[in-house]
Amino acid sequence: MSLERNEPGSGKPGKVYLIGAGPGAADLITVRGARILAQAEVVLHDALVTEDMLQLCPQAVKISVGKRSGQRSTAQTHINQQLVECAAQYKLVVRLKGGDPMMFGRADEELRALEEAGIEIEVVPGITTALAAAAATKHPLTKRGIARSVAFFTSSTAPNQPEQMALPDCDTLVQYMGGKEAMATARRLLAQGRPPDLPVVVVENCSRSNQCIMRLKLSELEQGLSHFTGPVLVMIGEAFAARNPTDAGT
C-alpha cells in the first residue's frame, strides 16, 4: 500500500488519533480503535503496546516512542515534537497508548502540543488495566455495602514531587505501576489502621499470555513484590476477599 503523504507545502496537517490499546491482548482494543488502526499511515506506540496489537496495522509505519519510568522526562517533549511532525507528513496519525490514554498517560502534554500546532485530534478510549484485572480475577472493584468508591493512583517518579503523597481514602485502592512502591503503600495503610488481613490482588502482565495473578494480605504486601519484572497492578480492599474456598486458590 502506498502511503498518502501530505503534499509538501499543502499546509493542511493530518489528524491525530490518541487511541487506548487496552491492557495488552489484541482483542481488548475497542472496535473503533481497531478500525482506525487499520487505516493509519503511521503509528507512534508505547513500549507497553504488544506485537499482537501492532499486527492490527500492518500497513502503517511504526515508530516506537516507548519510555519507561526512570528515563529522563525530556523524552516526552521529543514525543510531542514527533507527533506534530508526523501530522505535517501524514493524513492519519495514530498515537497508540497502553491502557487508556486519559489516565496516567501524559495525554495532557501531547494534546497541548498538538492543539498549539493547530492539529485536529480525536481521542478513542481504551480498557484501563484495572478493569481488565478485575475481569481476569473475577473480582469487581465495587461491591454493594462493602466497596462504594474506587481510587486509581500511581507513584510519582518525578524529582520535584513529594514522595509521600497522601493515599486516597477510597474503599478500593488500585496502584498502577505498583511493583516497587506497593511495599511503601502497604506500610502506610497499616500505619493508618487498615487491617493486616486486608485482601490484596496483584496482577502482572494483565491479559497477556504471561499474565500472573497473586492473592495475598496487606501484611504480606508489606514484605515486597521483588520477584515481579513486568508491569504490575496492585489492588487492595475488602472487595478482593475470596467469594468461596475454590476461588482463593486460583
Added chain:
Amino acid sequence: MSLERNEPGSGKPGKVYLIGAGPGAADLITVRGARILAQAEVVLHDALVTEDMLQLCPQAVKISVGKRSGQRSTAQTHINQQLVECAAQYKLVVRLKGGDPMMFGRADEELRALEEAGIEIEVVPGITTALAAAAATKHPLTKRGIARSVAFFTSSTAPNQPEQMALPDCDTLVQYMGGKEAMATARRLLAQGRPPDLPVVVVENCSRSNQCIMRLKLSELEQGLSHFTGPVLVMIGEAFAARNPTDAGT
C-alpha cells in the same frame, strides 16, 4: 438460525459471559466483546444498553433486565435467577452491562449466584463512562504535577447505607449517576475548602448521538443540574481546567 439449546437433562450448563458494553456507541465495545455477542444465543441486557449495540447480536434472544435506581433491590435477585435459568437452557449466554461490568454493576451478586450454581463464567471488560467522557471532552483525568489520583464513586440509594458517605480525597473526582446528587457533592466539597472556581465537567448521554457536555464551576454545580434527564457523569478537579480559550467554549 436455529438456537442450539441444551438437551433437557443433559446436565451440562452453558457458559455465561459478563460483557461490558461501554458507554453507548456501538463501536466502543471491545473487539472481544463484539465477537462473543455475535455468537450469543441469549443476551440479558441493561436498560442503558443501546439499540445500536443490540444490532451486534441479531441472532440472539434478547431479554431486557433493565432496572434504574429507585426500583426495588429485589429485582437483582430476579436477574441472578434468570441468568442461572438461561445457562441451563442455552450454551452461550451473555450478560451485557452498560460501561464496565466490574464497576458499579452489581457483578458480585451475579458472579456469586452463577458460581453457586456451578456455571462457568468469563468477564470481558468494557469502557467505563468516565474514560469515554475524558476522551469526548479531551480532558485527561490525570495531569502531571496537578492530578495524580482519580476516584470513581456513586451515590447510594440503598436504604441501609449512610447518606453522608465520606467524599474521596483524590485530585480528580468522578461521580457516576451524579445528576441529583452532584449538588450535595458540590456543597460538601465547598464546605471542605475546595475552591468555588474548581472546574467541573458534566457529560450526559456520553458517546451517544444526544451527548451533551457542560462546563461549569464548583459553585455553579452547587445550584444543581435539574435540566438533565439522561445518565449523567460529573467530573470535578483541576484536571478539567480549559487548556486554551477556544477550548472553554466547546
